[in-house]
Amino acid sequence: MRGNSKWSGLALVAGLAVSSQAVAAEEPSLNSDPGRSSSFGQASQVVISQELNGFLGYNTASEVFLVRLEPSADYFLQQNLSVGASALVAFGFGDSTVVGLGVLGRVGYHLPLNERVSFWPKAGFGVQFAHVPGSSDVNFVLDFNAPILFHVSPHFFVGAGPQVRALISQSVGSLGSEQGNFSGNDVTIGITTTVGGYF
Template sequence: MRGNNKWTGLALVAGLAVSANAVAAEAPNLNSDPGRASDFGQPGQLVISQDASGFLGYNTGNEIFQINLEPAADYFLQQNLSIGAAAQLALGFGDATIVGLGVLGRVGYNLPLNERVSFWPKVGFGIHFGHIPDNSDVSFVLDVYAPILFHVTEHFFVGAGPQMRALISDRGFSFGSSQGNFSGNDVTIGISTTVGGYF
């Protein structure tokens, strides 16, 4: 009887040890699966991101406070080469309140810099509608954005980088126009931020 109790006790201890190990293995660990730059940019990945900025940017018309929101989707055709599309909403506050809406297609190329950081510059071209009091204009938009991404966890990143946006048309739409109308082509330079994920 004593021998049976001994083996029962040992089996119980072994079972508890195995259960404790199983529970420990299931416990979440934020550092156990960090994001890796090498995982980003694989063929077939779909990236959903939100680019946003709020800055005192330099504008060819004037200095203005401008807010940009840009939800986007990008797809990696092959290793590190992406194509995508983005919608644009821009609000400018200066001599007059200005609203801009647009859509553009873009091409990007991802460059891993180290284990958790990559550089993903993109060039886009599209159509932009701008409105200021008593006037509106449709123009082409050329956009260059070069964010550095930090891969926080697997499939999730944050980033920031310089952005240049030029609106091109015969009349041109100037965000910073002190006259409150369209005068010349418009170029704005500033810093944008990015939050996104991929699968």
């Protein structure tokens, strides 16, 4: 009887050991299927992204801090070369309240830096309707942003980087220069963050 209980105990221990190994083998690992920068930027890829609470910067024309939300879509014409567009939604707070709506076309070039990190600078041109108390204005927009992307998993990335935006305007306002062309006094400088996916 004692011999049987000894063998039963050993069988139980062996069964538990095998079961724990099987469970450990089935547990997913965060690094089992990482994103790769080399998978991003292939010809015909479509990228959907959002500059989530996208842009927090300082505007040189007045004491106004700007928050931008910019849902975007980009398409890779060939490896690493992209074209795309963004919807522009801006809110400004400070000396005055600013609301801006518009659209921006852009071109970018993707540069893998290592297995999971890459650099995707983009330059754009667009138009924006801006409203400040007592005045409305249509601005042309020159934009440059250069996020560093971290490829969290296949088809998903997050990133952040510097952004510079200049406005060309026909009238005076918190979002426009006085001379009717870019005079260097209406530039927004800040950091943009992005989250997106591609297929």
